[in-house]
Amino acid sequence: MKEKILIQRIEEVTGQHYDSPKDFDKLSQQIFFKTEEMVSPSTLKRLWGYIDSASSPRSYTLDVLARFLGYRDYEAFKVDNEHADVQSDITLCDKVSCEDLAVGDLLELSWLPNRLCRIEHLGGGRFRVVEAQNTKLSVGDTFFCSLFLSHEPLFVDKLMHDGNGPFVYVAGKKDGITVRRLRPSAL
Structure with a gap:
């Protein structure tokens, strides 16, 4: 209905x-x-x-x-909203798993309306924000995340933000995020 x-x-x-x-x-x-x-x-x-x-x-x-x-x-x-009532489904979107990342690998995350965040993998699924534009995340924040799915919301755990935390943070709650792997020289 x-x-x-x-x-x-x-x-x-x-x-x-x-x-x-x-x-x-x-x-x-x-x-x-x-x-x-x-x-x-x-x-x-x-x-x-x-x-x-x-x-x-x-x-x-x-x-x-x-x-x-x-x-x-x-x-x-x-x-x-034709699929808004679907509660579960298999997703075939682009993904990045922390298991596929080496220490120092960089990811670029973006979401609406004009949010951008670049993060560095510190190992073991822990990340540090190295660039943040128009987001509540700040450079130097750290968090844990094991999986990044394009066009799905991003859920991070144990966020340490400006020396406070740990928090749980959600990005792209409505429309999801876009994730892209970067070369280290991309910054």
Whole structure:
């Protein structure tokens, strides 16, 4: 059911779970402010299942909610999210395993909107940031990671950031990262 994914995306974007009349009033106002189109709080309550309804949402309502998320219309949202409900799958993307790296090997990681991070393998799956642009990571930060998958989020463990940590860090949470091996002279 694509409406459920639409609801999840709206909650992700707004950072709120909608479960009270005031919540739906506020969401209705946010939608109008952003799209200049009206979806009533009662319509939102029915769509979220806060009040019972046997009817399906109107295409106008779904189009407005998709525009609220930045899509042209609900059809564009469905195309972009057609595999959003898949929970597991085999991936055939480009990958770099720390087992295939020597000490001193360099990787370049990039992710949206314009993040770039170059890292050096220190051995045993431990890496040091040697260049960072537009990211929360800083030069000198260290972390552990055993596998880098292009077009998937990057999860690092035991991040030591500016002398603090250890932390877990996620990069490219929504759209994934791109990983590329570099020659040592690439810096």
